[in-house]
Amino acid sequence: MKRFFVECGVSQPSGSDAIAMDVHGDAKNVNLRIDYISRTMLGNVPDLLIDLLELAAYIYCADQRLGRGSDKLTNFGENWRRSLHFSVPVRQLEIWQNPEVHEVLAGTLGFLSDDSYEFDFRRAETPVQPKELYFPHLIDASAEHDEVALFSGGIDSFAGVVNDVVTLGKSITLVGHYSSSKVRNVQESLIEGLSQKGFDRRISYIPVWVSNQGVSAREFTQRTRSFLFACLGLVVARMSGKDRFSFYENGVISINPPLAGDVIGGRATRTTHPKVLRGLEALFSILLDHQIEIQTPLHWLTKKEVTQKIKEADMSDMLGQTVSCTRPRIWTERQKHCGVCSQCIDRRFAVLAAGMEDHEPSSNYMRDLLLGDRSADDDLRMALSYVSFFQKVAATPKERFLVDFPEVVSALDQFPGLSPDDAGERIYNLFQRHAKAVEDVITAAISEHGARLYRNELPSGSLLATCFSRGHVEAAPAPDYDAQAKAFIDRLSSPILDFAFDEAAKRVLFHGGHHLDGANFRVVAALIENFREAKRQRADVPFFPATELADRLGVSDQSMRQQLGRLRKTLEPLTVTLGIPLDQDSFVQTKERAGYRLNPEWREVSVGDIRVKGEVTSQA
Incomplete structure (x- = not known):
């Protein structure tokens, strides 16, 4: 893992292993x-927010x-991940030093x-730069609007604006970040x-303009852009004066599991x-000692369904002005989509699936999604990984998802108001x-270009030719496959959930x-006597009142x-080890007005009975 020391608010680094950054x-x-x-x-911006x-x-x-x-996961990604240590001057030091x-x-x-992050905060030296500097x-004058939302200029953010403003009749303040004038031009055009x-x-x-000055970028995945x-x-x-704002992003791209097992880069971001x-x-x-909410109104929609929002609002003529490609350096006046990055592939599938290709011709892309030659570099693999991933999704029954x-x-x-089971079902359906939209685009194209x-008139390195010419075709599953799979899963015995309480090492194994x-061990230590006593008496495990648990731990309720x-x-990580989903009550259960307890379904065993296949550290 590469290690970097970033000294902020200074003109020169203190050593050869550090870099200096200043605003x-x-x-x-x-x-x-x-x-x-x-x-x-x-006037409403406190120093804390400037920090x-x-x-x-x-x-x-x-x-x-x-x-x-x-960008390959060699040696388990040791060269991909970085250790970043920041030293940052702040105006409100006491707040930033809160553990x-x-x-x-x-x-x-x-x-x-x-990446791995560490922070050292120090008090900003006087004179502190005035906030007006930025x-x-x-x-x-400033209009009072209903909502604040983030605006990138892509399909999702434009569809979100159109849905709120045109369909729902809201007023909105849009915040657009750009590091290139080309990106700002797209936003302003829309x-x-x-x-x-x-x-x-x-x-x-x-x-909002945030960028490096006088330094060329070396890393283009921009994984921390959503934090900014x-x-x-x-x-x-x-x-x-609002305590909420919105991200416009469809749910598939938000979850965004990696499309290929050994390639990460921009295609498996968690923005x-x-x-x-x-x-x-x-x-x-x-930070603010006040509840803040981040809204995601498009989360339960696919990219196709988001794109259809633009059509439903009668704004299809503006589709071609939106830009999703993350490579502005290579944009031209006529072509602002490279056609090979994951964002371009995802966008083009959505436009075709939504039946809106008349409003965005393939000539807008430097590489046609289905017919362009992708044999150079990693371009074909990216597109094939995308299709293969959603083929696998389509073939996966709910019980295996x-x-x-x-x-x-x-x-x-992570969805307020939804149980993990309900969230899992909604994500599966999403x-x-x-996956059905991707399949429909491929099958329609094969029919059109059959x-x-x-x-053999299409490039052999095109996505469509590769999908058409694969030598191995999986047989369709039996019509009752889902029912058979569910019955098989239901017949399996419930897994036994074991843990060991290692008093000497102060660990739960x-x-x-x-x-x-x-601190995690101390929570279990506070609950385990109730658990053990109930097990000895073959009684129901009682809940430990929240206030008493906080007192025993010596901390506040919050x-x-x-x-x-x-x-x-x-x-x-136990989900992968055990092969079953775990929700927030799987180990420590919560009951309103009753408190907390260790889940009675778990079984305490001796330290020697715990199978260890290699040390996997869980940080407290």
Whole structure:
């Protein structure tokens, strides 16, 4: 794992193993600018949020500056992941030094980007740069709108705006991040188009420029962009007196399991993964001591269904102005989609599945999705991995979904108001609908181009020719396959869930090498006597009242609940080890007004009875 020390707010690094980053001064190498903010709104920005803006800019720009190794998962990704240590000056030092802030910040960024994060916060030296530094174009008036939402200029964000403004009649403030003038031009073109259609009074647009200055980017996956984007959304929302803002993203891309087992890069990002969004909500709520909500109104829609929102609102003529490609450096005036990145592939399948190709010709893409030659480099493999992945999804019965796609499990308990079982069923149905859309596009294209395929007139490296000429075709399953599979699963005995309480080592052990220690161990230690006594008497395990548990742990009620949340998250790898989904009550159960207890279905065994296949560390 590569290690980097990032010193922020300084002109020169302190050593050869460090890099210096600064948002102002003679050594400025990070741009941070928010345009078109009213003077009234600016007055509502506390120093704490300016600290957050600077931190987000440093993290985002460092992410681009510091290269990873190979994008292949060789040696379990040791060259892909980075260890990033930030030293950051802040105005509100006491808040940033809160251990909960550090833990949630590092944990959320780690899950988001596959990197390891550490932070040292220090008090900003005087004179502190005024917050007006970042707001060069102040205006005197500002409309009061219903919602604040993040706007990228892609299909999802445009469909979200159209649905809210045109279909639902809301007014909205849009926050658009850009690091290239080409991206800003796309966003402004879409805003202008909506204005010309008579919606100018319902839309405000706040462009935000964050980029490296004088340094070429080495890492293009931009995995921390959504952290920056969310911080910008929070700042504008709080400026407007609101405690919520929206991400417009379809649910398949939010869950986004890796399409290929050994290739990660931009194709397995977690930019709007529910676990990331819940982590950001927790971070923002702790910082502000106020509940913050991140809304995802398009989450239960596929890309095709999102694209159809544009058609339903009679805005199809603007589809071609949206841009999803993440490679603005190679855009031309006529072609703003490379056609080979995962975002372009996903977009083109959605447009074709929605029957909207007349509003976006294939000539808008540098590489045609179905007919273009993809034999160069990794281009064909990317497209084939996309199709193969959703072929596998389509062939997977509901009972096998979480076992065959364990990456989904981390999202199951991240939907407020939904049980993990209900969330799992909705995610399964969502992925099935998307898989059907991909299949429909391929089968329609084979029917349309069948004669050319037969005569070998299409490039052999095209996606369509490759799908058509595969030598091995799987037989269709029997019509009653799902019923047979369910009956077989139902006949299986329930797995025995074992744990061992290692008092000497202060650990709770599970099969496969997983364990709990530190604060997580102390939670189990506080509950285990009730568990053991009930087992001895063959009685129901009683619940331990929440206030008494907090007192025994020596923490506040809120800290105790947050610790239980962390404990449950550390047990997520057990889903893969045991081959079954676990919900938040699987080990420590919660009952409203009753408290907490260890799940009676678990069995305590001796330390020697726990099978260890290699040490797997669970952090407390």
